[in-house]
Amino acid sequence: MTRPRIDxxxxxxADGDAISNAALILRDTLRSLGHASDLFxxxxxxxxxxxxxxxxxxxxxxxxxxxxxxxxxxxxxxxDTFLKIPGSxxxxxxxxxxxxxxxxxxxxVAHQLNVARKELKTIAGQxxxxxxxxxxxxxxLEAMGLTDxxxxxxxxxxxxxAPEGDPEVRNRLQAPLTTLLFVGRMAPNKxxxxxxxxxxxxxxxxxxxxxxxxxxxxxxxxxxxxMLRMLxxxxxxxxxxxxxxxxxxxxxxxxxxxDLYISTSEHEGYCLPLLEAMYKGLPVISRNxxxxxxxxxxxxxxxxxxxxxxxxxxxxxxxxxxxLRTEVMDGQRKRxxxxxxxxxxxxxxxxxxxxxxTPKGES
Amino acid sequence: xxxLINNEDRTGELEPRIRDALxxxxxxxxxxxxxPEIAALSLRExxxxxxxxxxxxxxxxxxxxxxTLPFDIPNRGGLRGRCxxxxxxxxxxxxxxxxxxxxxxxxxxxxxxxxxxxFEREQRLAEITRLEARIKELEQRK
Numbered sequence: 189m190t191r192p193r194i195d196x197x198x199x200x201x202a203d204g205d206a207i208s209n210a211a212l213i214l215r216d217t218l219r220s221l222g223h224a225s226d227l228f229x230x231x232x233x234x235x236x237x238x239x240x241x242x243x244x245x246x247x248x249x250x251x252x253x254x255x256x257x258x259x260x261x262x263x264x265x266x267x268d269t270f271l272k273i274p275g276s277x278x279x280x281x282x283x284x285x286x287x288x289x290x291x292x293x294x295x296x297v298a299h300q301l302n303v304a305r306k307e308l309k310t311i312a313g314q315x316x317x318x319x320x321x322x323x324x325x326x327x328x329l330e331a332m333g334l335t336d337x338x339x340x341x342x343x344x345x346x347x348x349x350a351p352e353g354d355p356e357v358r359n360r361l362q363a364p365l366t367t368l369l370f371v372g373r374m375a376p377n378k379x380x381x382x383x384x385x386x387x388x389x390x391x392x393x394x395x396x397x398x399x400x401x402x403x404x405x406x407x408x409x410x411x412x413x414x415m416l417r418m419l420x421x422x423x424x425x426x427x428x429x430x431x432x433x434x435x436x437x438x439x440x441x442x443x444x445x446x447d448l449y450i451s452t453s454e455h456e457g458y459c460l461p462l463l464e465a466m467y468k469g470l471p472v473i474s475r476n477x478x479x480x481x482x483x484x485x486x487x488x489x490x491x492x493x494x495x496x497x498x499x500x501x502x503x504x505x506x507x508x509x510x511x512l513r514t515e516v517m518d519g520q521r522k523r524x525x526x527x528x529x530x531x532x533x534x535x536x537x538x539x540x541x542x543x544x545x546t547p548k549g550e551s
Numbered sequence: 552x553x554x555l556i557n558n559e560d561r562t563g564e565l566e567p568r569i570r571d572a573l574x575x576x577x578x579x580x581x582x583x584x585x586x587p588e589i590a591a592l593s594l595r596e597x598x599x600x601x602x603x604x605x606x607x608x609x610x611x612x613x614x615x616x617x618x619t620l621p622f623d624i625p626n627r628g629g630l631r632g633r634c635x636x637x638x639x640x641x642x643x644x645x646x647x648x649x650x651x652x653x654x655x656x657x658x659x660x661x662x663x664x665x666x667x668x669x670f671e672r673e674q675r676l677a678e679i680t681r682l683e684a685r686i687k688e689l690e691q692r693k
Contacts, residue, residue, distance in 0.1 A: 292597030381592060388582040396625035411594075411603055418591035421614060423582045424622075476555060486558040494552045497581075501569040502554065512556070519557030 192275075192544060193224040193254040199264035200233035201242045204404075204433065206342065206460045207259050207282050210321070212241070213343040214257070217532050230265050250275050255543060257319075260284075260311065261457075263304040271314055276543050279315040280340070283325045283457025283479070284308065289376040293411040308332070317543055322458045322479035338539055341482065342458040344527050346467055353441030357434075361445050365427070366398040366507065369446035371439065371464065373408040374430075377455040379475070380416055386452070386499035388423040394504045399427040403434050403442050443468035448507055451475065452499075459483045463527060466520040471506050471513055487523035489516055580623075589613050608669055615661045617654050619647065 196215060201208045211227050218225035227241065228248040245266055250256055254275040258266060261282040270277060287301035309332050312318050318334060320326040321342040329337045361367070368387060372378055380402065387400040406413040413430075420428050434442060443449075449465030451474040458479040465472050466487065474480050476490035484490065489506055491499065506513060554565045587593060589610060597603035621643070626636050 292595070292599055292603045295600045376595075381595070385582070392582060392623075393576045393578070393580050396623070397627060411600070411607075414607065415591055415594040418594070418610065418614070422585050422591045425582070476553070481558070484558075488557070490555040490558075492553040497573055497576075498552050498569055501572045502565075504572070505565065505568065516556060 324479040350437040354437035357441035371461040385496035389500035487519035
Protein backbone atom coordinates (compact mmCIF):
# COMPACT_ATOMS: atom_id res chain seq x y z
CA MET A 189 0.00 0.00 0.00
CA THR A 190 1.35 3.43 -0.94
CA ARG A 191 1.52 5.75 2.01
CA PRO A 192 0.12 9.23 1.35
CA ARG A 193 2.32 12.27 1.39
CA ILE A 194 1.86 14.25 4.65
CA ASP A 195 3.14 17.83 4.72
CA UNK A 196 2.93 20.51 7.39
CA UNK A 197 2.05 24.19 7.11
CA UNK A 198 3.32 26.65 9.68
CA UNK A 199 2.67 30.34 10.38
CA UNK A 200 6.44 30.78 10.79
CA UNK A 201 9.57 28.74 11.26
CA ALA A 202 12.23 29.82 13.73
CA ASP A 203 15.07 28.52 15.90
CA GLY A 204 14.00 27.75 19.44
CA ASP A 205 10.30 28.02 18.60
CA ALA A 206 8.27 25.20 20.18
CA ILE A 207 5.90 24.80 17.20
CA SER A 208 8.82 24.70 14.72
CA ASN A 209 10.60 22.07 16.81
CA ALA A 210 7.42 20.00 17.08
CA ALA A 211 6.95 20.19 13.29
CA LEU A 212 10.51 18.96 12.76
CA ILE A 213 9.98 16.01 15.10
CA LEU A 214 6.69 15.16 13.37
CA ARG A 215 8.31 15.42 9.94
CA ASP A 216 11.08 13.00 10.94
CA THR A 217 8.55 10.62 12.52
CA LEU A 218 6.32 10.71 9.43
CA ARG A 219 9.32 10.01 7.20
CA SER A 220 10.31 7.09 9.42
CA LEU A 221 6.77 5.74 8.96
CA GLY A 222 7.28 5.81 5.19
CA HIS A 223 5.43 9.01 4.33
CA ALA A 224 7.02 11.69 2.18
CA SER A 225 6.89 14.80 4.37
CA ASP A 226 8.02 18.42 4.19
CA LEU A 227 7.40 21.73 5.94
CA PHE A 228 6.06 24.91 4.34
CA UNK A 229 5.80 28.49 5.62
CA UNK A 230 5.74 32.07 4.38
CA UNK A 231 9.46 32.78 3.58
CA UNK A 232 9.16 36.20 5.25
CA UNK A 233 8.46 34.40 8.52
CA UNK A 234 11.28 31.86 8.31
CA UNK A 235 14.61 32.38 10.12
CA UNK A 236 17.37 32.88 7.53
CA UNK A 237 19.33 29.98 9.05
CA UNK A 238 16.40 27.61 8.50
CA UNK A 239 15.48 28.47 4.89
CA UNK A 240 16.78 25.09 3.65
CA UNK A 241 14.59 23.13 6.06
CA UNK A 242 11.33 24.75 4.99
CA UNK A 243 9.63 25.20 1.60
CA UNK A 244 7.90 28.41 0.49
CA UNK A 245 4.16 28.57 1.10
CA UNK A 246 3.51 29.70 -2.49
CA UNK A 247 5.20 26.55 -3.82
CA UNK A 248 2.92 24.23 -1.86
CA UNK A 249 0.73 22.27 -4.28
CA UNK A 250 -0.53 19.04 -2.73
CA UNK A 251 -2.56 16.46 -4.66
CA UNK A 252 -6.02 15.29 -3.68
CA UNK A 253 -4.62 12.13 -2.03
CA UNK A 254 -2.17 14.06 0.13
CA UNK A 255 -2.67 15.02 3.76
CA UNK A 256 -1.78 18.42 5.23
CA UNK A 257 -1.24 19.26 8.88
CA UNK A 258 -1.64 22.94 9.74
CA UNK A 259 -0.06 24.11 12.99
CA UNK A 260 -2.28 26.90 14.21
CA UNK A 261 -1.55 29.46 16.93
CA UNK A 262 -1.87 32.86 15.25
CA UNK A 263 -3.44 34.39 12.12
CA UNK A 264 -1.17 33.98 9.09
CA UNK A 265 -1.22 33.66 5.27
CA UNK A 266 -0.93 29.87 5.72
CA UNK A 267 -4.65 29.80 6.65
CA ASP A 268 -5.75 30.70 3.09
CA THR A 269 -3.45 28.05 1.66
CA PHE A 270 -4.79 25.45 4.09
CA LEU A 271 -8.42 26.18 3.25
CA LYS A 272 -7.78 25.78 -0.51
CA ILE A 273 -6.08 22.39 -0.22
CA PRO A 274 -7.78 19.64 -2.27
CA GLY A 275 -6.57 16.76 -0.07
CA SER A 276 -7.29 15.90 3.57
CA UNK A 277 -6.77 18.70 6.07
CA UNK A 278 -5.80 18.29 9.69
CA UNK A 279 -5.71 21.26 12.04
CA UNK A 280 -3.14 20.96 14.81
CA UNK A 281 -4.13 23.46 17.48
CA UNK A 282 -1.33 24.93 19.58
CA UNK A 283 -3.36 27.46 21.53
CA UNK A 284 -3.92 31.15 20.92
CA UNK A 285 -2.71 33.48 23.65
CA UNK A 286 -5.65 35.64 24.81
CA UNK A 287 -5.33 39.00 23.04
CA UNK A 288 -5.93 40.93 26.28
CA UNK A 289 -2.38 40.17 27.37
CA UNK A 290 -1.06 42.30 24.49
CA UNK A 291 -3.42 45.28 24.89
CA UNK A 292 -1.32 48.39 25.32
CA UNK A 293 1.91 46.51 24.60
CA UNK A 294 1.29 45.59 20.97
CA UNK A 295 -2.05 46.53 19.42
CA UNK A 296 -1.21 44.79 16.11
CA VAL A 297 -0.45 41.45 17.80
CA ALA A 298 -3.58 41.79 19.95
CA HIS A 299 -5.56 42.27 16.73
CA GLN A 300 -3.85 39.25 15.07
CA LEU A 301 -4.69 37.08 18.08
CA ASN A 302 -8.30 38.25 18.07
CA VAL A 303 -8.57 37.44 14.36
CA ALA A 304 -6.95 34.04 14.95
CA ARG A 305 -9.50 33.20 17.63
CA LYS A 306 -12.41 34.31 15.44
CA GLU A 307 -11.08 32.26 12.50
CA LEU A 308 -10.38 29.20 14.61
CA LYS A 309 -13.92 27.82 14.56
CA THR A 310 -14.23 28.30 10.79
CA ILE A 311 -10.86 26.66 10.08
CA ALA A 312 -11.54 23.79 12.47
CA GLY A 313 -14.99 23.36 10.96
CA GLN A 314 -13.49 22.93 7.50
CA UNK A 315 -10.76 20.52 8.58
CA UNK A 316 -11.17 16.75 8.20
CA UNK A 317 -9.69 16.25 11.65
CA UNK A 318 -8.69 18.45 14.57
CA UNK A 319 -5.77 17.55 16.76
CA UNK A 320 -4.66 19.47 19.78
CA UNK A 321 -1.27 19.43 21.51
CA UNK A 322 -2.75 19.23 24.99
CA UNK A 323 -6.01 18.32 26.71
CA UNK A 324 -6.14 21.95 27.92
CA UNK A 325 -6.22 23.15 24.30
CA UNK A 326 -8.75 20.47 23.35
CA UNK A 327 -11.06 21.70 26.12
CA UNK A 328 -10.92 25.19 24.60
CA LEU A 329 -11.97 23.79 21.21
CA GLU A 330 -14.72 21.68 22.73
CA ALA A 331 -16.06 24.77 24.51
CA MET A 332 -16.46 26.29 21.02
CA GLY A 333 -18.73 23.40 20.09
CA LEU A 334 -16.21 21.22 18.25
CA THR A 335 -16.48 17.51 18.77
CA ASP A 336 -14.00 14.67 18.24
CA UNK A 337 -10.92 16.73 19.05
CA UNK A 338 -8.02 14.29 19.37
CA UNK A 339 -4.97 15.01 21.54
CA UNK A 340 -1.44 14.55 20.23
CA UNK A 341 0.66 15.79 23.12
CA UNK A 342 3.40 18.17 21.98
CA UNK A 343 6.39 15.97 21.11
CA UNK A 344 9.54 16.56 23.10
CA UNK A 345 12.96 15.99 21.64
CA UNK A 346 16.16 17.28 23.17
CA UNK A 347 17.34 18.45 19.71
CA UNK A 348 17.11 22.20 20.55
CA UNK A 349 19.76 21.58 23.19
CA ALA A 350 23.28 20.96 21.97
CA PRO A 351 25.09 18.06 23.68
CA GLU A 352 27.83 20.44 24.91
CA GLY A 353 27.25 23.81 26.56
CA ASP A 354 28.78 26.94 25.00
CA PRO A 355 32.12 27.57 26.83
CA GLU A 356 31.78 31.33 26.32
CA VAL A 357 28.51 31.37 28.31
CA ARG A 358 30.02 29.12 30.99
CA ASN A 359 33.08 31.37 31.38
CA ARG A 360 31.04 34.54 31.50
CA LEU A 361 28.75 33.20 34.22
CA GLN A 362 31.25 31.19 36.23
CA ALA A 363 30.78 33.16 39.50
CA PRO A 364 29.57 30.72 42.16
CA LEU A 365 26.04 32.10 42.58
CA THR A 366 22.78 30.24 43.10
CA THR A 367 21.24 30.48 39.66
CA LEU A 368 17.54 30.49 38.80
CA LEU A 369 16.57 30.09 35.17
CA PHE A 370 13.62 30.98 32.98
CA VAL A 371 13.58 30.11 29.27
CA GLY A 372 11.04 31.63 26.92
CA ARG A 373 10.30 34.73 24.92
CA MET A 374 9.53 37.85 26.92
CA ALA A 375 5.79 38.07 26.37
CA PRO A 376 3.09 39.42 28.72
CA ASN A 377 1.40 36.03 29.26
CA LYS A 378 4.67 34.77 30.82
CA UNK A 379 4.13 37.16 33.76
CA UNK A 380 7.83 37.79 34.19
CA UNK A 381 7.00 40.73 36.43
CA UNK A 382 5.84 38.20 39.06
CA UNK A 383 9.10 36.27 38.69
CA UNK A 384 11.23 39.42 38.98
CA UNK A 385 9.43 40.55 42.14
CA UNK A 386 9.77 37.11 43.73
CA UNK A 387 13.44 36.97 42.79
CA UNK A 388 14.05 40.46 44.23
CA UNK A 389 12.69 39.22 47.59
CA UNK A 390 14.76 36.03 47.35
CA UNK A 391 17.93 37.92 46.46
CA UNK A 392 17.55 40.68 49.05
CA UNK A 393 16.14 38.83 52.03
CA UNK A 394 17.21 35.20 51.62
CA UNK A 395 20.21 34.72 49.37
CA UNK A 396 22.18 37.75 48.08
CA UNK A 397 24.58 35.35 46.33
CA UNK A 398 22.04 34.54 43.67
CA UNK A 399 21.04 35.54 40.16
CA UNK A 400 18.14 35.06 37.79
CA UNK A 401 18.86 34.28 34.13
CA UNK A 402 16.12 35.03 31.63
CA UNK A 403 16.91 33.36 28.32
CA UNK A 404 14.69 34.24 25.37
CA UNK A 405 14.02 36.87 22.78
CA UNK A 406 13.10 40.33 24.05
CA UNK A 407 11.90 41.39 20.59
CA UNK A 408 8.56 39.62 20.53
CA UNK A 409 6.93 42.38 22.59
CA UNK A 410 9.33 45.33 22.98
CA UNK A 411 6.98 47.47 25.11
CA UNK A 412 6.59 44.63 27.59
CA UNK A 413 10.39 44.21 27.66
CA UNK A 414 10.74 47.96 28.31
CA MET A 415 8.33 47.68 31.24
CA LEU A 416 10.35 44.77 32.64
CA ARG A 417 13.60 46.72 32.34
CA MET A 418 12.03 49.60 34.22
CA LEU A 419 10.80 47.13 36.85
CA UNK A 420 14.33 45.76 37.32
CA UNK A 421 15.41 49.35 38.00
CA UNK A 422 12.55 49.85 40.48
CA UNK A 423 13.50 46.65 42.30
CA UNK A 424 17.20 47.65 42.28
CA UNK A 425 18.14 44.07 41.52
CA UNK A 426 21.07 43.99 39.09
CA UNK A 427 21.31 40.22 39.40
CA UNK A 428 18.39 39.80 37.01
CA UNK A 429 20.21 39.04 33.76
CA UNK A 430 18.28 39.36 30.50
CA UNK A 431 20.38 37.11 28.32
CA UNK A 432 18.35 37.32 25.09
CA UNK A 433 17.98 34.57 22.53
CA UNK A 434 20.40 31.63 22.93
CA UNK A 435 21.92 29.21 20.43
CA UNK A 436 21.43 25.46 21.12
CA UNK A 437 24.90 25.37 22.73
CA UNK A 438 24.15 28.53 24.72
CA UNK A 439 20.83 27.13 25.91
CA UNK A 440 22.54 23.93 27.00
CA UNK A 441 25.09 25.96 28.99
CA UNK A 442 22.35 27.99 30.72
CA UNK A 443 20.63 24.79 31.85
CA UNK A 444 23.95 23.34 33.05
CA UNK A 445 24.81 26.49 35.00
CA UNK A 446 21.50 26.70 36.80
CA ASP A 447 20.28 25.32 40.11
CA LEU A 448 16.54 25.66 39.55
CA TYR A 449 14.10 26.31 36.72
CA ILE A 450 11.14 28.57 37.42
CA SER A 451 8.17 29.69 35.36
CA THR A 452 5.49 32.13 36.44
CA SER A 453 3.70 31.95 33.10
CA GLU A 454 -0.05 32.39 33.37
CA HIS A 455 -1.06 31.07 29.97
CA GLU A 456 0.66 28.14 28.25
CA GLY A 457 -0.74 25.67 25.77
CA TYR A 458 1.84 23.14 26.96
CA CYS A 459 5.33 24.63 27.81
CA LEU A 460 8.27 22.59 26.55
CA PRO A 461 11.06 24.35 28.54
CA LEU A 462 9.67 22.64 31.66
CA LEU A 463 10.55 19.30 30.08
CA GLU A 464 13.91 20.60 28.84
CA ALA A 465 14.75 21.61 32.41
CA MET A 466 13.74 18.18 33.72
CA TYR A 467 15.82 16.57 30.97
CA LYS A 468 18.82 18.62 32.12
CA GLY A 469 18.26 17.61 35.75
CA LEU A 470 16.98 20.86 37.26
CA PRO A 471 14.21 20.99 39.85
CA VAL A 472 11.24 22.76 38.27
CA ILE A 473 8.79 25.20 39.87
CA SER A 474 5.89 26.45 37.78
CA ARG A 475 2.61 28.26 38.17
CA ASN A 476 -0.21 25.74 37.86
CA UNK A 477 -1.84 27.19 34.76
CA UNK A 478 -3.09 26.16 31.31
CA UNK A 479 -1.33 23.15 29.82
CA UNK A 480 1.46 23.17 32.45
CA UNK A 481 0.05 20.23 34.49
CA UNK A 482 0.08 18.07 31.35
CA UNK A 483 3.65 19.01 30.45
CA UNK A 484 4.88 18.35 33.97
CA UNK A 485 2.85 15.19 34.48
CA UNK A 486 3.13 13.87 38.02
CA UNK A 487 6.38 15.71 38.57
CA UNK A 488 7.92 18.96 39.77
CA UNK A 489 6.53 21.73 41.95
CA UNK A 490 3.41 23.63 40.93
CA UNK A 491 1.93 26.56 42.82
CA UNK A 492 -1.14 28.76 42.73
CA UNK A 493 -1.84 32.20 44.19
CA UNK A 494 1.55 32.94 45.72
CA UNK A 495 2.65 36.48 46.58
CA UNK A 496 6.21 37.44 45.53
CA UNK A 497 7.44 36.87 49.11
CA UNK A 498 5.76 33.46 49.34
CA UNK A 499 7.20 32.43 45.99
CA UNK A 500 10.66 33.52 47.16
CA UNK A 501 10.27 31.25 50.21
CA UNK A 502 9.07 28.37 48.04
CA UNK A 503 12.19 28.76 45.86
CA UNK A 504 14.33 28.69 48.99
CA UNK A 505 12.52 25.63 50.31
CA UNK A 506 13.08 23.65 47.11
CA UNK A 507 16.74 24.66 46.97
CA UNK A 508 17.56 24.11 50.63
CA UNK A 509 15.41 21.19 51.82
CA UNK A 510 17.38 18.17 50.66
CA UNK A 511 14.55 15.70 51.29
CA LEU A 512 12.03 17.74 49.35
CA ARG A 513 14.49 18.26 46.52
CA THR A 514 15.22 14.52 46.28
CA GLU A 515 11.50 13.83 46.17
CA VAL A 516 11.03 16.37 43.37
CA MET A 517 13.99 15.03 41.40
CA ASP A 518 12.71 11.44 41.71
CA GLY A 519 9.33 12.54 40.35
CA GLN A 520 11.00 14.35 37.47
CA ARG A 521 13.18 11.35 36.60
CA LYS A 522 10.04 9.23 36.34
CA ARG A 523 8.43 11.88 34.12
CA UNK A 524 11.45 11.84 31.78
CA UNK A 525 11.31 8.04 31.60
CA UNK A 526 7.66 8.38 30.60
CA UNK A 527 8.58 10.96 27.92
CA UNK A 528 11.43 8.81 26.60
CA UNK A 529 9.27 5.71 26.34
CA UNK A 530 6.62 7.51 24.30
CA UNK A 531 5.97 5.91 20.90
CA UNK A 532 5.15 8.91 18.74
CA UNK A 533 5.00 6.85 15.52
CA UNK A 534 2.29 4.61 17.00
CA UNK A 535 0.28 7.62 18.23
CA UNK A 536 0.43 9.31 14.83
CA UNK A 537 -0.47 6.09 12.99
CA UNK A 538 -3.52 5.65 15.20
CA UNK A 539 -4.60 9.29 14.70
CA UNK A 540 -4.09 9.07 10.93
CA UNK A 541 -5.91 5.76 10.52
CA UNK A 542 -9.46 7.17 10.15
CA UNK A 543 -8.21 9.81 7.69
CA UNK A 544 -6.19 7.42 5.50
CA UNK A 545 -8.98 4.84 5.52
CA THR A 546 -11.66 7.41 4.67
CA PRO A 547 -10.67 9.12 1.45
CA LYS A 548 -11.75 12.74 1.01
CA GLY A 549 -15.42 13.09 0.16
CA GLU A 550 -16.51 9.88 1.85
CA SER A 551 -16.55 11.21 5.40
CA UNK B 552 -1.48 29.63 48.26
CA UNK B 553 -1.55 26.10 46.92
CA UNK B 554 1.50 23.89 46.45
CA LEU B 555 1.65 20.61 44.55
CA ILE B 556 4.68 18.35 44.75
CA ASN B 557 4.76 15.65 42.09
CA ASN B 558 1.05 16.37 41.50
CA GLU B 559 0.18 15.80 45.17
CA ASP B 560 -1.37 18.66 47.13
CA ARG B 561 1.10 19.42 49.94
CA THR B 562 -0.19 22.88 50.87
CA GLY B 563 -1.12 21.74 54.38
CA GLU B 564 2.47 20.73 55.10
CA LEU B 565 4.45 23.39 53.22
CA GLU B 566 2.39 26.56 53.58
CA PRO B 567 2.90 26.77 57.42
CA ARG B 568 6.66 26.36 56.87
CA ILE B 569 6.60 29.23 54.37
CA ARG B 570 4.53 31.41 56.71
CA ASP B 571 6.94 30.70 59.61
CA ALA B 572 9.94 31.55 57.43
CA LEU B 573 8.30 34.80 56.30
CA UNK B 574 7.96 35.92 59.92
CA UNK B 575 11.68 35.53 60.56
CA UNK B 576 12.84 37.46 57.48
CA UNK B 577 13.99 41.04 57.71
CA UNK B 578 11.46 42.76 55.45
CA UNK B 579 13.41 46.05 55.64
CA UNK B 580 15.95 44.49 53.33
CA UNK B 581 13.27 43.75 50.72
CA UNK B 582 12.70 45.79 47.56
CA UNK B 583 11.69 49.41 48.12
CA UNK B 584 8.02 50.18 47.74
CA UNK B 585 7.24 52.59 44.95
CA UNK B 586 3.99 54.57 44.76
CA PRO B 587 1.70 52.57 42.45
CA GLU B 588 1.04 55.55 40.15
CA ILE B 589 4.72 55.89 39.26
CA ALA B 590 5.74 52.20 39.48
CA ALA B 591 6.84 50.40 36.31
CA LEU B 592 3.95 47.99 36.83
CA SER B 593 1.48 50.84 36.21
CA LEU B 594 2.36 50.42 32.51
CA ARG B 595 0.30 47.21 32.59
CA GLU B 596 -2.81 49.36 32.86
CA UNK B 597 -2.24 50.99 29.46
CA UNK B 598 -5.22 50.36 27.20
CA UNK B 599 -3.46 51.07 23.92
CA UNK B 600 0.00 51.73 22.52
CA UNK B 601 -0.67 55.49 22.60
CA UNK B 602 -1.69 55.28 26.26
CA UNK B 603 1.43 53.20 27.00
CA UNK B 604 3.63 55.81 25.33
CA UNK B 605 2.12 58.61 27.36
CA UNK B 606 2.56 56.68 30.60
CA UNK B 607 6.12 55.66 29.70
CA UNK B 608 7.23 59.23 29.03
CA UNK B 609 5.71 60.31 32.35
CA UNK B 610 7.45 57.46 34.22
CA UNK B 611 10.82 58.14 32.60
CA UNK B 612 10.69 61.65 34.09
CA UNK B 613 10.92 60.03 37.56
CA UNK B 614 13.87 57.91 36.52
CA UNK B 615 16.17 60.44 34.91
CA UNK B 616 18.79 60.42 37.58
CA UNK B 617 21.32 57.79 38.41
CA UNK B 618 21.91 58.11 42.14
CA THR B 619 25.24 57.59 43.83
CA LEU B 620 23.95 56.53 47.22
CA PRO B 621 25.80 53.67 48.92
CA PHE B 622 24.37 50.23 48.21
CA ASP B 623 24.49 46.85 49.92
CA ILE B 624 27.56 44.77 49.15
CA PRO B 625 26.68 41.08 49.46
CA ASN B 626 28.88 39.25 51.96
CA ARG B 627 29.79 35.66 51.16
CA GLY B 628 30.81 35.10 54.81
CA GLY B 629 34.09 33.91 56.26
CA LEU B 630 37.34 35.89 56.49
CA ARG B 631 37.73 36.12 52.71
CA GLY B 632 34.17 37.36 52.30
CA ARG B 633 34.58 40.04 54.98
CA CYS B 634 37.90 41.19 53.46
CA UNK B 635 36.33 41.45 50.01
CA UNK B 636 33.49 43.59 51.38
CA UNK B 637 36.02 45.84 53.13
CA UNK B 638 38.08 46.25 49.93
CA UNK B 639 34.95 47.06 47.92
CA UNK B 640 33.87 49.68 50.50
CA UNK B 641 37.28 51.37 50.40
CA UNK B 642 37.31 51.29 46.59
CA UNK B 643 33.85 52.88 46.50
CA UNK B 644 35.07 55.71 48.79
CA UNK B 645 38.07 56.31 46.55
CA UNK B 646 36.11 56.25 43.32
CA UNK B 647 33.07 58.15 44.49
CA UNK B 648 34.43 61.63 43.63
CA UNK B 649 35.16 60.70 40.00
CA UNK B 650 31.99 58.69 39.83
CA UNK B 651 29.85 61.63 40.97
CA UNK B 652 31.26 63.79 38.19
CA UNK B 653 30.53 61.19 35.53
CA UNK B 654 27.03 60.65 36.87
CA UNK B 655 26.41 64.42 36.93
CA UNK B 656 27.09 64.52 33.19
CA UNK B 657 25.12 61.37 32.53
CA UNK B 658 22.12 62.74 34.39
CA UNK B 659 22.20 65.92 32.30
CA UNK B 660 22.15 63.81 29.14
CA UNK B 661 19.30 61.65 30.51
CA UNK B 662 17.24 64.73 31.32
CA UNK B 663 17.82 66.15 27.85
CA UNK B 664 16.80 62.88 26.22
CA UNK B 665 13.54 62.62 28.13
CA UNK B 666 12.74 66.26 27.38
CA UNK B 667 13.41 65.64 23.69
CA UNK B 668 11.10 62.63 23.78
CA UNK B 669 8.38 64.67 25.43
CA PHE B 670 8.76 67.60 22.99
CA GLU B 671 8.71 65.19 20.05
CA ARG B 672 5.48 63.63 21.25
CA GLU B 673 3.83 66.99 21.91
CA GLN B 674 4.84 68.21 18.47
CA ARG B 675 3.52 65.06 16.81
CA LEU B 676 0.20 65.28 18.66
CA ALA B 677 -0.14 68.96 17.69
CA GLU B 678 0.57 68.06 14.06
CA ILE B 679 -2.05 65.28 14.11
CA THR B 680 -4.62 67.63 15.65
CA ARG B 681 -3.87 70.23 12.95
CA LEU B 682 -4.16 67.63 10.16
CA GLU B 683 -7.42 66.26 11.57
CA ALA B 684 -8.87 69.78 11.67
CA ARG B 685 -7.71 70.34 8.09
CA ILE B 686 -9.34 67.07 6.90
CA LYS B 687 -12.58 68.05 8.64
CA GLU B 688 -12.48 71.46 6.97
CA LEU B 689 -11.88 69.92 3.52
CA GLU B 690 -14.68 67.43 4.02
CA GLN B 691 -17.09 70.22 4.95
CA ARG B 692 -16.21 72.10 1.74
CA LYS B 693 -17.37 69.16 -0.45
